[in-house]
Amino acid sequence: MNHSTGQDWWRKSTVYQVYPKSFKDTTGSGTGDIRGLTGKLDYLQELGIDIVWLQPVYVSPQNDNGYDVADYRRISEDFGSMEDFDQLAAGLKKRGMSLMTDIVVNHSSTEHPWFQEAKLSRDSRYRDYYIWRDPGPDGGLPNNWQSKFGGPAWQWEEATGQYFLTLFDKTQADLNWENSKVRQEVADLMSFWAEKGVSGFRMDVINLISKDQEFLNDDGSKPPGDGRKFYTDGPRVHEYIKELYKRVFGPHNVVTVGEMSSTTLEHCIRYSNPHEQEFSMTFNFHHLKVDYPGGNKWELMPYDFEALKRLLSEWQTGMQQGGGWNALFWNNHDQPRALSRFADDGKYRIESAKMLATTLHGLQGTPYVYQGEEIGMPNPQWKDISEFRDIESTNMYRILQEQGKSAEEALTILRERSRDNSRTPMLWDDSRNAGFTSGTPWLKIDERYKEINVASQLPNPDSILNHYKQVIALRKQEQVITDGRYKRLDEQHPQIFAYERDNGQDTLVVVSNFSGQEAEFTFPDDLWTQAGAYEAELLSSNTAQAPAWEKQMQLSPYASYMWIIRNT
Incomplete structure (x- = not known):
């Protein structure tokens, strides 16, 4: 790992995001695995990548693609073994690259042993690891907060006669960060991975961990009125993150990125200014909502180009003035492909993909390349609802029709908006299943893999892949891109x-x-x-x-x- 530039070596780095389920399968199961990633490390090194972000591979019921963790210290058999993980970490270290893992600690799965014990009795030693409330005065929900996945944010537990908080899926119980034992558990599990050779952490929806302890109803005075104003960038969030810095980030000299839900520029400056001793950098999503009419993801409109430029510019200027640091990205596992969204994935696909790369890689921050972006993977061509796997998408297909849309209109919206757009398997070559698997892929392969794949672009100096290699290298060569x-x-x-x-x-x-x-x-x-x-x-x-x-x-x-x- 190149730590020669001191504490902030990651300012000149480029991160590559791996969605392991769709990267490379070595067993024929149809699902990608850790060994598949290890086998492609030379490819990533050749691309110029410094940090590889591996999304969750922990034991999980997979209700939310691994972001519902049932054991923070074990690898899911779906992805391989701890030995496979150790080999991956060693392979990266040998190449002077760093491994970043996802840490999901706003909530755990309800299948986690802590929750399994907590739900049995109000006297359980794990009871206070979660957020429990009595029914409201009318005998119903404790308050009117809404889940980010739709419906109320509270689930009833019959055995103990209380509700528990779930800001996401109903099987993702929010952890109670007010409890110092929870905070110690989180520090311990992160230290466990740091000692295994992990040198970076991506912290999932980390700005939601501090809830206003009054748990009031949202009166709707500040849109969208779903309760988020009581827990987004909450009262003690900076205190909690500083505590993690003292216990884990500082002692292990790790790079950290906070994923920030519905956040503000002011908070992100605090989260990422080095003097605050919190995170190295932050993700914000404001620029990826410029095609949501009235903030609604499930309605279509052409994106607002002026808004896109204004938001990128405001965050560049604001973070600079406040001494913060941006995580730069067009794509991730929750977003449709930027190529199909902000440019032309047809006639001008090659020019468009290079244009998006140049625009982003000239900005200040640490750029993230999401798998397939570097070869210009577009949104796939969806024919039918049966091809989708994402729970959010299949739920919305039903809901949109309940709201009066036809099945065809609902499908048209999903084609543009579904998270599955970015989750289709990586296109390695023009062989069967694009070289991703010898089995049946868990999600469809984009039919255009014969002309869009890694193998065909590697030898071509004018390919999208080689353009990415060039802009990634420029960040290390030209100081002005950093400062x-x-x-x-x-x-x-x-x-x-x-x-x-x-x-x-x-x-x-x-x-x-x-x-x-x-x-x-x-x-x-x-x-x-x-x-x-x-x-x-x-x-x-x-x-x-x-x-x-x-x-x-x-x-x-x-x-x-x-x-x-x-x-x-």
């Missing part, structure tokens, strides 16, 4: 997103056309006065011919360029 001040340049241009990064030594300029039409862009006077006199060096281009470095330029559809002006 340059961000400034937006495009003045609400309907097609172009343009920005500069300047650190006093060098100026980096990125100009991207997000449309399928030609676009004209004129640099602002102040930048041109300062930069026009210098020779600009083209660092990255996604077209055969880049335009000349001039104040006014023409960009072909989905064209994207990165220049550097060396002021020294």
Whole structure:
């Protein structure tokens, strides 16, 4: 691991996110496994990846794809053994790469031994590990909080006559962080993995762990009125995270990323400013809601390009001013493919995929590449509801029809919005099942695997894969990508997103056309006065011919360029 740059070595790193179920199967079970990932480490090293984020592989009933943990210290047989895990960690270490694992501690599975004991009696020593409440005054629910997966956030437990809190699935019981024993258990289980060679943690919905202890009804005065204002970035959340830093993050020198649900810029500055001693960086999701009409994920609209640019810019500028650090991403296991969402996954698929890469990798933060993104995997072509596996999607298919949509309309929405869009198996080559499995894949393989796959792109210098390799390498070569001040340049241009990064030594300029039409862009006077006199060096281009470095330029559809002006 390259710790030569000190404590914040991860500022120049790129993270690769692995959804293990869909990455590579070595047993013919149809489901990916840990050995499958270990066998592909040379590929990831060649791509330039520093940190591999492995999503949950713990023992779990899999009601929420492993984010419902029944044993935090054991590997699920579905994914392999602890020996397999140790080999993966050793393989990464040998290559100078780091392993980041997912830690899910806002809740546990109701199948976890703690909960199994807690539910038996109000006197159980584990009772206070969870959040229990008596029925409300009317004999019903304790309050009107809603689950993030739909329905009330409370489940009734007959044996002890109380409700327990479930902010997600009804089998995911929220842990009671007010209890110091719970906090100690979490620190212990994280230390267990750190001692096994894990050098990074991604903390699932970690900003929800502190609940307002009055458990009041949400009066709806602040939308969406589902209770989240009482537990999002809650009263003691920073205190709890500082405690974890003292016990685990600091002593083990690990890189950490907090996944932040419905958070604010102000909180993310606090979570990720090094002086606060909390996290290395944070994920926020505001830029991935720009195609939700009125905030509703399950209605379709073209994305709001200006809102996308404004949000990315606000977080760049705000985090810089506050000394925070961004986790940068277009894709993950819960989102449709950005290529299909913000660009063109058909005629201009190759230009589009490279354009999205260049735009993101010029920003300040630590970039995350989600498996398949680096070869331009699009949303698959769904034919029928029977092809979907995600519980959220199949529930919504029913609910949308109950709300008056036809079956065809509901399916059209799922095609765009389903989490299964990003979960289809990785496309390795043009052999049967795209080289993912010799068995029957757990989720369909995208039919376009014959032309979209890793094997065909590796030898081609102009491939999407090789473009990713190039932009990942630039972050290590050019200091301005790490520390340059961000400034937006495009003045609400309907097609172009343009920005500069300047650190006093060098100026980096990125100009991207997000449309399928030609676009004209004129640099602002102040930048041109300062930069026009210098020779600009083209660092990255996604077209055969880049335009000349001039104040006014023409960009072909989905064209994207990165220049550097060396002021020294």
